[in-house]
Amino acid sequence: MNFLNRFFSKEPKTPRVNIKKRFELIGRVGQGSMSKVWRARDSQSGRVVALKVLHKQKTLELESRFVGLNKPKEGEIAVQLNHPHIVKTFEHGLTTEGEQFLVMEFVEGYSLSFLVEAQNEDMRTNCLKYMIQLGEAIKHFHEENWIHRDICPRNILVSNDHELKLIDFGLVVPNTAPFLQPGNRTGTAAYMAPELIKRQKTSQKIDIFSYSVTCYEMLTKRLPWEAAETLDAVLQHINTPPENIQQLLPDLNPQVADAIMKGLELYPQDRWQTIEDMLKPLRAALKVNQKLVESKTTQSLQTDHFTLKASSKPKRKRSVSDKPTHRANQRRKSKKKNKTTDSFDLRQDQTPPEVESSVLSDQQEQQAQDPAVKSNRPPKKKTSSKPIPKNPDETI
Secondary structure: OHHHHHHHOOOOOOOEEOHHHHEEEEEEEEEOOOEEEEEEEEOOOOOEEEEEEEOHHHHHHHHHOOOOOOOOOHHHHHOOOOOOOEOOEEEEEEEOOOOEEEEEEOOOEEEHHHHHHHOOHHHHHHHHHHHHHHHHHHHHHHHOOEEOOOOOHHHEEEEOOOOEEEOOOOOOEEOOHHHHOOOOOOOOHHHOOHHHHOOOOOOOHHHHHHHHHHHHHHHHOOOOOOOOOOHHHHHHHOOOOOOOHHHHOOOOOHHHHHHHHHHOOOOHHHOOOOHHHHHHHHHHHHHHHHHHHHHHHHHHHHHHHHHHHHHOOOOOOOOHHHOOOHHHHHHHHHHHHHHHHHHHHHHHHOOOHHHHHHHHHHHHHHHHHOOOOOOOOOOOOOOOOOOOOOOOOOOO
16 A cells, blocks of 8 residues: 555656766766766766766665655755765756666775775874864764664765764664564674574664774774674674774773773663763763873974073183284285295296206207308217228227
């Protein structure tokens, strides 16, 4: 009957959009089991957006689990959310192929899954801040009377401006009695609360459990239990207490450790009753961390100032006796002038060897041309001109 009522109801028809004509698909930026996401340019607004297109068949299978409950579509939920740590959805509708699509703000950044794995400087510095930002986003969901049902790192982005954004709303349901009944088990296995796995009655506390698992992983790069890919594997360890995070991170602020471990309690009544209750100790720990950083910065600046002051030597003041007198200046100039003149005279007296040999050659040439010119050379000795005997025995 519900099917017939919906079939014959006069619901306004949603106009279908040819996304290939309207959007310039720049590149694929994500793909999940239920959807594909492109970075695209909207020809109507001119802005770059994230275009999310849901898989038609898998979306129908998900909605069939809530048959008779009139579950809101993902786009209908997304456009109502307005929070700095939840991605903004501008528009939703149907494609010409009958697929649901969402036009969302494009966030330049990284998946939280990547940062958890990398554990880089950004994660080490801002991890607690990101945990609080995620908690604030979940708090907004709960205040708007929704349950997210799929809090995990792959559904979270961190922008280049260090702002966390919750991005996926495919499993979100209203926080009303019909959607809290036992039986519907959807979510990511390793992050699902025990009552959800056991098909028991649920509440917003399943989000507190998933949030605590995510915070645990953000700090330790591992899950509170051994990783499980299937629900059967999860069922085997949900009754085993999680490893205390303080044992893995002894230097972790006890307020943070206790807050996370309480959020991982097996029974819902033993967990935090609201997400705001869990956020209070986390905010207090962040303030303590900020004060420590400020104190270390101030101490470092003071140390640097003291070092510079100790190492700097005072300039010696010149006395009147240090100033050169007029006579001293005159004597200094006179000595410099005499030294310059002496060196010039020495250069004049030293005739280069090439020049001297050239002068002697000119004198010899003049003597050869004019016999009247007497040579300064001593006369040559006369030698005898007796003939040399041919025979050694012959005498001359």
